[in-house]
Amino acid sequence: MQRRKFMQLSGLAMGAATLPFGLVMGRDVPVEHLLEPGADAAAKKRMADIALNAARSKGASYADVRIGRYLQQFLFTREMKVQNVTNAESYGIGVRVIANGTWGFSATSDLTPDGIAKCAETAVAIAKANSKIQTEPVILAPQKGVGEVAWKTPLTKNAFGIPVKEKIDLLMKVNGEALKNGAGFVTSNLFFVNEQKYFASTDGSYIDQDIHRIWPTFTVTAIDKAAGKFKTRDAISSPMGMGYEYLDGLASEKIPGPNGLVGYRNSYDMVEDATNAAKQAKEKIGAKSVTAGKYDLVLDPNHLGLTIHESVGHPLELDRVLGYEANYAGTSFATLDKWKAGDFNYGSKLVNIVADKTQPHTLGKVGYDDEGVPSKEWNLIKDGVLVNYEAIRDQVHIIGEKESQGCCYADSWDSVQFQRMPNVSLKAGTEKRSVMDMIKGVDKGIYIIGRGSYSIDQQRYNFQFGGQLFYEVKNGEIVGMLDDVAYQSNTQEFWNSCAQLCDQDDYRTFGSFFDGKGQPSQVSAVSHGSATTRFNGVNVINTGRKI
Template sequence: MNRRNFVQLAGLGMGAMIAPLPAFSKSVHPSEMLRKMDVARNKSLADIGLNAATSKGASYADIRIGRYLNQYLFTREDKVQNIVNTESYGLGIRVIADGTWGFASTNDVTPEGIKKAAEQAVLIAKANAKIQKEPVNLVPVKSYGEQSWKAPIKQNAFEVPIKDKADLLIEANTKAMEAGASFINSNLFLVNEQKYFASTEGSYIDQDVHRIWPTFTVTAIGEDGFKTRNALSAPLGMGYEYLQPKAEDKVIGPEGIVLYKHSYDIVEDAVAAAKQAKAMLGAKSVDPGKYSLVLEPNHLGLTIHESVGHPLELDRVLGYEANYAGTSFATLDKWESKSFEYGSKEVNIFADKTQPFSLGAVGFDDEGVKTKKWDLIKEGVLVNYQAIRDQAHIIGEEESHGCCYADSWNSVQFQRMPNVSLAPGKEPYSVAEMIKNVDRGIYIAGRGSYSIDQQRYNFQFGGQLFYEIKNGEITGMLNDVAYQSNTQEFWNSCSKVCDESDYRLFGSFFDGKGQPSQVSAVSHGSATARFDDVNVINTARKI
């Protein structure tokens, strides 16, 4: 990292910690972020790379030319702390030679640079072949010819003047301070991935991906300490229209909590956060014990991510991630039994790379496979995993699931979590009705801290807001709540899921995996769900 990049990123606190930038990023003027790659030029360059690879002995090759754009705004109270505009541009080429993978990348996007990278990838593959025990086995993929896909955004957030975006964040900060916040920092993350894929199987695919995430942290200080409340927003695959709130996108939860679907009012949420953080200062501490939990989607999405999304990644199941991110309790023998009860009959969990507004939505994955939807858990029973072209044959699949991804042109693509979601209930059932049917419980909104073991089995989750339920009614706010369980026990305790009208998306920009580590963006949908007899602990009490 050079001095300019260091100065640019230093001093941003938490914002910088959660905002990794692609390899070889450079600062650019905001106007440069509106430029698009030339598709005809990309096709010509791709053919040069593919021909160079096959002429050196590759039996298969694919090439990804990528332009990765990021704009991050960081504010605190009445000040803009930093604005980051970066571009990363280059290409990666992946080959099979002598039955083995090889990969190389370059930011020299010229005919000469591409030829050199292709030759290097083949040399790496041939060197790897000397220790490869079994040749790579790719399931077939259709040749799609020339294709294009663009995120269905209504307003490109990069076209909105930076001043307007900064003013919106400062307005949210100001209103939160007026409502009683002691401190607030707010951030806006914008991502545009311009990606061109081509392979020796005849596909030439141009894609334009957009993502947005507005967020904040409010802090309220009292005589005995402080409380924080983070934004109840969700990062989504949308344009700036997400920050233009619509009344029909608001969901009013218990105690008047405002939750959001496909548009978000950051000012309204910041004001509510300030009031709720102040209320937390005087809320009682939870009594540990067994409770029924009513979990709203923004909270439940993280639990889905950690206890379903990760353990059903086939490479994790096979042990490929054991050195870094762990393994999985959901081993192949459980799937082969066709009767492993991952959850109750209320639990229907699916993967879907086509889901509108989701972070993982694309037309094709990073090895040219058309994306789709498929079941992972059906009526509680484990029925499938997440697999890409060189894994699918292991579980008897005839085609990839289309969930291969690389976070940069400089990274090799590998199996990444698609959008993994809990299907809503089929019968009309509201959150209010769910709470009425709870004798002793806790309603939890928003995601908090968590911990889960390397097999994605034993876990603990917190949240943002906690409300006690007694005899079917909310009786007040709680503090110091976390629940503990294991994955199978937890999902088997699911007794009811609300209907489609309550279905919303949670998401993460920065799902980490692999060595060298990569991040990916993924969403998780659900309606509010109830889980019975779950162990709740008091996080403030010493054991």
């Protein structure tokens, strides 16, 4: 079975946080197949025990098994036409073992007893072969078995149960309203993913999980033919760990902003956003080009999430810190000596950043990670000081931890699990403060909404970020739209310029549905929460000026 094929997505930004390719896993299936039940927990336990017993009989000191059924539905439209609807399923088993102090891994889609046993035996053989060149044995943090448990994403509407026609009707309405309000071109997409994952280990865990994710998105383009100009505006949606209720509008949580600007939390009005996007894209064509210089930046959560992702989430992955991960997007400036010092100033005292796989509706929210470790929350940066990293069972001894932080993940049954970014979020402020309150205190600044192009160096230190919408702030008021805006800084300087936070009422999440890492590459889904935040004296450049 061919596991992967790549399909170009229209309207997606390039980069590690939003990959330009959608990963379609497995075989095409009829749409009704997406609602058919897979194997029950008892059947999966029998398959897992075959693998565990075979691995132990061949000399494994530890083994874990992941039985995965991965379902996807992706819908693509442009203007008033449907471009593609993809329904896919991938199903198989992956077995990971430790033998002679060394990891081994094997996977198969042959789920007969003989196929499963052979897969486990192959994993042990690979581990023993690897052990001949292994210099240090694997040190695995203890994890008490949890027995037979189950966890499911809380949802009220399974997205796969919504008829395709209803979804297409929504996208056609999105596109139609965008065209009616000034868009020359529009693409819109819906992504739905269901991971049915069963984990078992020699520690005594048998964990059955049913994980759902959703991402609605679009790109509108406005054109001024006379001037020969065009501008785009992407959706300000966030992918979520929810069902179709995210789109039904029944529990709309709108966050009001200045000048009628709207943010969304835990629900999303796609039609309204596309209507606003068309109008704003037209406005961008005539927007004033920014004058380069120092500005106070007021950053919306839908924008700041990407900056958190790149300048905090990735550099605090322990495998990057140790240099194990380097070929895909580099290593990290946040080396162990900085953490050991106990006083490394990552940001101002207002900066409190947590890793959290327990936050409801987020992409990283699960019951257990892919090593059977319960989800948890822990501090990464506390009062501006670096206090911890993101680590898994075979890493945590390096930083003196006694148990895994539960952030191990594989994107498929035939991918080996490894350390992935958990949800990484900036805590909201404790003082009552709205976006309007924050802007009133800015004399010379720019209010930035949405994520745009970006660049960051191989140590996740020096960077440049753009956005979707830019509004000039003078003497506490928004005075008009700007264009050609990007800001430059380095991670430490930027986070030390953090001067003010809105409170929890403004807190929202940004999300990455296809965050790339590893070689061979894997993707994962992760959320980043924050309230609107102010950063003082940041260097802004003009990206449109010709030299």
